[in-house]
Amino acid sequence: MAAKRTTKALTATAAHEARAERLQAATGALATAAIAAMDEELPWFGKLSAQDRSWIGLVAQSGITAFVDWFRDPEAHSSMPTRMFGSAPREFTRVISLHQTVDLVRTTIEMIEDTIGDLLPTDDVPVVREAMQRYAREVAFAAATVYAQAAEMRGAWDARLEALVVDSVIRGEADESVRSRASALGWTGTATGTTGSSEVAVVVGRAPEADLGTENVADAVRAAAREAGADALCAMQGDRLVIVLGGTSKPVDIVQKLAGWFGPGPIVVGPVVKDLMSAVTSARAAVAGLRAAPGWPDAPRPVQADELLPERSLSGDGHARRQLASDVYGPLTIGDGVLRDTVAAYLDSGGSIEATARAMFIHANTVRYRLKRVGEITGYSPTNPRDAFTLRVALTLGRLLNPEPGTYVL
CATH class of the missing domain: 3.30.70 (Alpha-Beta Plaits)
Structure with missing residues (x-):
């Protein structure tokens, strides 16, 4: 009995090997038929460049060859479905989408199922078709893995490129190359649903x-x-x-x-x-x-x-100092500088309108009018504690940068 089982197993192995050899001999015809099927059934395939079509042809041929090796010994070639994409360069994932790759796999498999009946003996066809169904599932998972890895690599590269763009902006090196890199990241600089230039x-x-x-x-x-x-x-x-x-x-x-x-x-x-x-x-x-x-x-x-202009100027920010001196102190010196003198007297008097009026020998309503004008011109109201602090710092900086009365030069 044992001898009969051994003989039967050897016979089955020999039959399977013979079937694999016949399938091996048909790979050239299958690869040619696969490319023809893609060209006929997939409109976008014919629009690709010759180089891109060549890459896809290599993948298709590699996939058919890998299927034969896997069919011959599935356990020894369990990783073959994933390795079949190794013949395509990294740019392959940028040329066609995952959806298009699935269409390629489906078209190739359907072509093999329709063609093997003309290339192989009748007894081989059911066995090969069943194996092809199992192999197709593994190829689908392999394709998903390839695109997932490509997406991870692009994500890591995009993150580095984005960091480089932001760093260039911070360091004051924003030029046309930075604009180009930002554009590569999908930056439009415009609000959703709008076109044209925008504020930043x-x-x-x-x-x-x-x-x-x-x-x-x-x-x-x-x-x-x-x-x-x-x-x-x-x-x-x-x-x-x-x-x-x-x-x-x-x-x-x-x-x-x-x-x-x-x-x-x-x-x-x-x-x-x-x-x-x-x-x-x-x-x-x-x-x-x-x-x-x-x-x-x-x-x-x-x-x-x-x-934060006052705090920035106190922490050593020269731009903030000049901004306070030009945008706040400067307008107060227009004419005879009466607004500057009034706000200075008001701040020196502790925010008392009556004390300011007495010190300047003017009516209290005149003080109120001038303080209102200060707020309108500079955007800072002397009667607001925070604004009063900003005005105090601006007056000090203005005097330091323009010590001569009646002159204002930055």
Whole structure:
């Protein structure tokens, strides 16, 4: 009995080997028929370049050859379905989509099932078709794996490229190459559903404490920004999170919806600029504002960088000093400088209108009128404690930068 079983097993093995040899001999005809079927049934295939069609032909031929090896000994060639894609270069996944790859596999399998009846003996056809069904499932999983790995690699590369773009903006090196790199990342700089150029603002805050991963945070920030109607580039820089917002003239409204992705502490929004090439101005103010923010513990979150001008000037920000001197002190010196003198007397008197009137020998209503004019001209009201502090610093800086009465030069 044992001898009969052994003889029967040897006979089955020999029959299977013979069937595999016949299938091996038919691979050339199957590969040719596969390319012809793709050209006939897939409209997009004929639109590819000759090089791309050659790559796909190599994959198809590799797949048919791999099927023969797998059919001959499935256990010894269990990894063959995954390896069949090794003949295609990395760019293969950029040439055709996963959906198109599935169409290729389906077309090839259907072609083999329809063709093997003409190439193999009748007894071989059911066995080969059953094996092909099993193999097709493995090929589908292999294709999904290849595209998943390609997506991971692109994601990692995009994250590095995005960090490089944001770093260039922070360091003031935004040029045409930065614009090109941002465009490669899908940056349009425009609000959702709009076209044309847009305004840009840079936002800086502390990085989140939770170990969420740079890519996870960046993806979430971009998604939230798009939902809010803006475009965004995002990068972690050490212990800070930097976001470049595009497509909005009201970045504070957008940042309020993104605040949850920042760590504890201040979030500073730089001034709005016309485009990405000018974003260094916004970035410089935002970074300086984050450095100076501890000087104003009760600052709103988020806070605009221009609201931190006094703290920025005290922390050594020369741009903030010049801005206070030109935009706040400068307008007060127009004419005979009466507005400057009035606000200085008001601040020196501890915020008393009556004391200011007595010191300047004018009516109290005149003081009130002049203080109102100061607020209209500079945007800072002397009667507001926070604005009064800003005016005090601006007066001091203006005097230091322009010591001569009646002259104002920056």
